[in-house]
Amino acid sequence: MRYAMAIDTKKCVGCSDCVVACQTENNIPLGYARDWVTETINGVYPSLQLEFRSERCNHCDNTPCVRTCPTGASHVIEGGIVKVTHEKCIGCGACIQSCPYDARYSSPEGWVDKCTFCDHRLKDGQNPACVEVCPTHCMYFGDLDDSNSPVSKVMANRKWKVLAPEAGTSPQIFYLI
Amino acid sequence: MKTTRRDFIKISSIGLGSLAVATPVVNYITGNSNDNPLSGTGKISRHANYCEVCFWNCAGWVYKNEEGKIWKIIGNENDPHSNGRFCPRGTGGIGMYEDDDRLKKPLMRVGKPESQEYKEISWTEAFDHIAAKMKEIGQKYGNESIALFKHGSSSKHFGHLISAFGSSNQAGPAYAQCKGPREEAFTLTFGEPLHSPEPLDIRDSKCLVLIGSHLGENMHNGQVQEMSEAIDKGISIITVDPRFSTVASKSKFWLPIKPATDNALLLAWINVIINENLYDKDYIEKLSVGFDKLKEHVQQFTPEWAYGITTIEPNIIRETAREMAKAAPAVIVHPGRHATWYGDDTQRLRAIAILNALLGSWGRRGGFYMAASAKLPKFSSPAYPKPKWGWKDINPEKYPFANEGVTNLIIDGSHPDYKGVNKIKAWFVLGTNLPVSIPDTKRTIEAIQNQEFIVVIDTMPTEITGYADIVLPECTYIERYDDLRVLPHREPNIALRVPAFEPRFESKPAWWMAKEIANRLGLGDYFNYKDYSDVLDWQLKQIGSSLDEMKNLGVKKFDREFDDLYFAEGETPEFGTTSGKIELYSEELASYGFPPLPVYKPMPEPETGFYRLIYGRSPVHTFSRTTNNPRLTELQKENKLWVNPKVAKEWDFKDDQEIWLQNQDGIVSEFSIKVRITERIRWDSVYMVHGFGHKDKRLTRGFGKGISDAELITKVLIDPESGGTGMRSNFVTFVTENPGKEVVS
Numbered sequence: 078m079r080y081a082m083a084i085d086t087k088k089c090v091g092c093s094d095c096v097v098a099c100q101t102e103n104n105i106p107l108g109y110a111r112d113w114v115t116e117t118i119n120g121v122y123p124s125l126q127l128e129f130r131s132e133r134c135n136h137c138d139n140t141p142c143v144r145t146c147p148t149g150a151s152h153v154i155e156g157g158i159v160k161v162t163h164e165k166c167i168g169c170g171a172c173i174q175s176c177p178y179d180a181r182y183s184s185p186e187g188w189v190d191k192c193t194f195c196d197h198r199l200k201d202g203q204n205p206a207c208v209e210v211c212p213t214h215c216m217y218f219g220d221l222d223d224s225n226s227p228v229s230k231v232m233a234n235r236k237w238k239v240l241a242p243e244a245g246t247s248p249q250i251f252y253l254i
Numbered sequence: 255m256k257t258t259r260r261d262f263i264k265i266s267s268i269g270l271g272s273l274a275v276a277t278p279v280v281n282y283i284t285g286n287s288n289d290n291p292l293s294g295t296g297k298i299s300r301h302a303n304y305c306e307v308c309f310w311n312c313a314g315w316v317y318k319n320e321e322g323k324i325w326k327i328i329g330n331e332n333d334p335h336s337n338g339r340f341c342p343r344g345t346g347g348i349g350m351y352e353d354d355d356r357l358k359k360p361l362m363r364v365g366k367p368e369s370q371e372y373k374e375i376s377w378t379e380a381f382d383h384i385a386a387k388m389k390e391i392g393q394k395y396g397n398e399s400i401a402l403f404k405h406g407s408s409s410k411h412f413g414h415l416i417s418a419f420g421s422s423n424q425a426g427p428a429y430a431q432c433k434g435p436r437e438e439a440f441t442l443t444f445g446e447p448l449h450s451p452e453p454l455d456i457r458d459s460k461c462l463v464l465i466g467s468h469l470g471e472n473m474h475n476g477q478v479q480e481m482s483e484a485i486d487k488g489i490s491i492i493t494v495d496p497r498f499s500t501v502a503s504k505s506k507f508w509l510p511i512k513p514a515t516d517n518a519l520l521l522a523w524i525n526v527i528i529n530e531n532l533y534d535k536d537y538i539e540k541l542s543v544g545f546d547k548l549k550e551h552v553q554q555f556t557p558e559w560a561y562g563i564t565t566i567e568p569n570i571i572r573e574t575a576r577e578m579a580k581a582a583p584a585v586i587v588h589p590g591r592h593a594t595w596y597g598d599d600t601q602r603l604r605a606i607a608i609l610n611a612l613l614g615s616w617g618r619r620g621g622f623y624m625a626a627s628a629k630l631p632k633f634s635s636p637a638y639p640k641p642k643w644g645w646k647d648i649n650p651e652k653y654p655f656a657n658e659g660v661t662n663l664i665i666d667g668s669h670p671d672y673k674g675v676n677k678i679k680a681w682f683v684l685g686t687n688l689p690v691s692i693p694d695t696k697r698t699i700e701a702i703q704n705q706e707f708i709v710v711i712d713t714m715p716t717e718i719t720g721y722a723d724i725v726l727p728e729c730t731y732i733e734r735y736d737d738l739r740v741l742p743h744r745e746p747n748i749a750l751r752v753p754a755f756e757p758r759f760e761s762k763p764a765w766w767m768a769k770e771i772a773n774r775l776g777l778g779d780y781f782n783y784k785d786y787s788d789v790l791d792w793q794l795k796q797i798g799s800s801l802d803e804m805k806n807l808g809v810k811k812f813d814r815e816f817d818d819l820y821f822a823e824g825e826t827p828e829f830g831t832t833s834g835k836i837e838l839y840s841e842e843l844a845s846y847g848f849p850p851l852p853v854y855k856p857m858p859e860p861e862t863g864f865y866r867l868i869y870g871r872s873p874v875h876t877f878s879r880t881t882n883n884p885r886l887t888e889l890q891k892e893n894k895l896w897v898n899p900k901v902a903k904e905w906d907f908k909d910d911q912e913i914w915l916q917n918q919d920g921i922v923s924e925f926s927i928k929v930r931i932t933e934r935i936r937w938d939s940v941y942m943v944h945g946f947g948h949k950d951k952r953l954t955r956g957f958g959k960g961i962s963d964a965e966l967i968t969k970v971l972i973d974p975e976s977g978g979t980g981m982r983s984n985f986v987t988f989v990t991e992n993p994g995k996e997v998v999s
Contacts, residue, residue, distance in 0.1 A: 087485060087504065088482045088485055088504075090471070090478065090500050090501070090504075090873065091470075091500060091873070092341065092342050092473055092478075092873035092874070093873065093874055093889045094339075094341055094345055094873075096342070096889060097342045097345040097346045097874075097885060097886075097889070098326075098345050100888075101325065101326035101345060101346075102326055104325070107884055107885075107888060110888075118932065118933055118934060120933065122498070122510070122933045122934075122936065122937075123498070123508065123510040125503070125933055126503065127498065127502075127503035127934070128503075129500070209328075209338075209339075210328070210329075210339055210340065210345060211339065212339050212340075212341050212473070212478050212482070213470075213478060213479065213481075214339075214479065214482055214483070
């Protein structure tokens with residue numbers, strides 16, 4: 078099993094609903110977020126391109142964050158989800174430094190926090206909160222090893238890209254272009 | 255008073271659920287505590303509601319844990335407005351409940367009318383005082399002299415009170431500052447207004463034309479969702495906007511039009527569609543009147559003519575017209591919502607309506623569907639007394655086509671310069687922050703200062719509360735009952751709002767306030783119930799449901815009475831116009847001396863060094879009501895001024911540089927705004943999101959963050975047909991040194 082997410086940049090309107098839904102679902106303290114939205118503009122008026130991207134931990138196959146963690150707090154669970162055991166984390170920040178996506182932050186409690194793909198919801202057969210709330214239905218989630226999963230199906234029919242492929246981390250968030 | 259959960263069960267179980275007590279917990283959801291990100295037992299409850307962060311009123315569930323803590327709000331899957339998905343503002347709606355800056359107790363002004371000193375008073379004192387002042391003012395000037403400004407679901411309760419008192423002087427910015435001209439233009443053309451949500455069949459449309467309408471930034475939930483679905487199905491989007499809006503970036507054609515020239519483009523499109531025989535001949539012949547006059551009228555408006563005005567090339571005008579015709583009748587020339595732009599807005603919206611008629615999209619799949627609403631019996635109440643005069647009589651010469659209260663007309667009747675006899679002497683204001691929601695803040699404040707008594711009902715200490723004699727703290731939608739949501743859609747449906755919590759602080763629901771005031775005025779018969787849930791239960795039982803059933807469902811759908819979502823093949827439907835047909839040529843407009851066919855009128859242009867002020871929406875905010883919300887200010891705490899790089903270079907601006915704005919009338923913004931240098935805006939315009947620059951220090955997150963466009967909109971071009979206040983003919987220049995304005999609070 079390999080969990081992954083595909084996000085359709087042709088549909089995303091950059092509204093940040095994914096951010097608020099993650100914050101409320103996961104009870105993230107005010108001032109912090111596990112996901113965020115970027116806006117990229119290219120060209121000169123009136124020949125312009127605009128791309129919004131909802132970004133988060135890429136749950137990479139090759140995980141510098143797990144490698145650099147001195148306590149084993151950062152680890153990979155079933156389906157390739159990268160998690161942090163809060164009790165084991167000493168807040169040293171090595172993982173934050175090693176992440177090419179800047180996807181981790183130090184929580185006010187001291188431990189490092191990040192996207193979990195809402196694994197507490199996956200157990201009940203639900204999608205991550207961001208996927209479930211998106212008003213443009215631009216996010217697809219599922220098991221890449223299952224060719225019938227929403228993420229596999231949409232990726233089979235669309236062009237896609239990943240962020241910072243040069244980092245060699247084999248990220249599992251795919252942007253449909 | 256904090257009720258523990260044990261008390262709460264005890265009270266509700268003996269059936270004394272007075273207003274201070276939240277609804278019994280419903281819908282336990284079993285969950286494993288280890289999987290619950292909230293500390294607690296993992297036993298979670300959800301409570302039906304519909305969102306009040308914006309007018310879309312999406313239905314959903316307020317989730318809380320057993321300790322009584324609010325967790326999240328999630329859309330109701332059966333709701334046609336949200337399809338189970340809230341927008342960011344709705345998801346962040348819990349911030350309205352959580353906000354510690356909320357109004358907490360009734361307040362009474364002490365000292366001089368212009369002072370902002372208040373003392374806390376009891377609800378009894380507040381109601382006694384309000385009732386005494388209403389009687390006094392009613393006796394002096396007539397009950398009609400008391401007006402209500404309103405917005406949102408709970409305004410119905412005060413509307414009922416003011417009507418029972420004998421005044422029909424009631425208006426909301428949702429008409430004359432928003433969709434007024436649109437509703438009248440569509441009524442003149444098709445015989446009915448569009449209402450909310452608009453009956454646009456976007457999901458099955460093949461071509462969507464957006465004129466300044468920034469779907470995706472305005473987050474009109476159902477429409478954004480359907481647009482996304484239509485993108486998957488290959489819809490062709492044509493966006494007309496001087497700004498590279500979010501949806502412009504998703505469009506096949508983006509027409510970066512010169513601002514204030516939309517009518518020229520629309521007329522040229524009509525010209526091409528008629529002259530190239532691209533219109534729906536059968537439909538136009540059977541269903542419309544005035545085609546020949548229209549055809550003759552538009553001959554002068556060639557694409558070449560429009561090019562010189564709009565800066566859109568003739569071949570693009572032709573190509574986009576053909577694109578629409580290719581998709582017809584599954585095409586929507588979107589009517590927009592906030593339509594009060596240039597003071598000739600009924601004419602622009604008439605051109606949009608006519609274009610849709612020519613394409614045959616009204617009543618057709620992929621165009622405009624025929625919406626239906628659920629029917630609810632009215633809870634028994636005596637007939638209202640007949641007022642001697644109403645808002646139309648403030649100036650009977652004005653706005654002959656206005657079918658709803660015109661806020662600015664009521665302000666005219668409230669202003670010291672009013673020479674007529676039908677004077678407004680006291681205001682009730684519920685859920686609308688008038689200094690920000692009505693353009694020309696200075697004039698609004700002059701009218702306010704001419705009032706003998708002002709009551710403001712709100713959840714937040716917005717600017718308008720600082721002008722009130724009495725402030726009544728309303729609880730949020732999460733803490734109160736209101737009417738069932740009955741809005742038109744493909745399927746008739748209703749949605750329920752129940753309180754998930756007892757009101758925080760000493761805030762109370764509006765229905766209770768209105769009822770208490772009515773009792774003191776001898777109008778108790780109009781509020782013949784103990785708790786508003788009695789009204790809902792009675793209504794629901796009349797239609798075969800009940801309050802208990804609806805608490806579990808949240809939303810209930812009903813079958814349409816007729817199978818008439820679209821016009822049937824060969825059908826000749828009758829329209830609500832005078833002629834019973836679609837009126838391309840409007841005799842009604844002609845009879846009042848207005849152009850019976852849409853015209854283009856050149857608009858004022860900015861002087862050198864000035865830029866047209868364009869304002870719009872952010873997906874995370876609704877007007878000024880969310881710009882203190884702790885959840886939503888996280889995402890956007892201030893507005894920025896979008897400036898084209900060419901302009902920025904001329905002024906030597908850097909990103910995030912703080913500047914002030916001065917408009918054509920010499921008005922300088924109260925606060926500074928940060929510059930955002932971006933290619934997304936034309937060089938002759940600047941853009942900002944509406945709703946920022948709060949001036950009340952009690953709004954700890956919103957105070958002084960960004961600037962208010964409303965204070966810079968002092969030149970208001972009024973649409974003579976509907977009374978809509980055109981706000982987009984204001985020009986600003988930049989002030990780079992701090993003008994040292996004294997900050998009021």
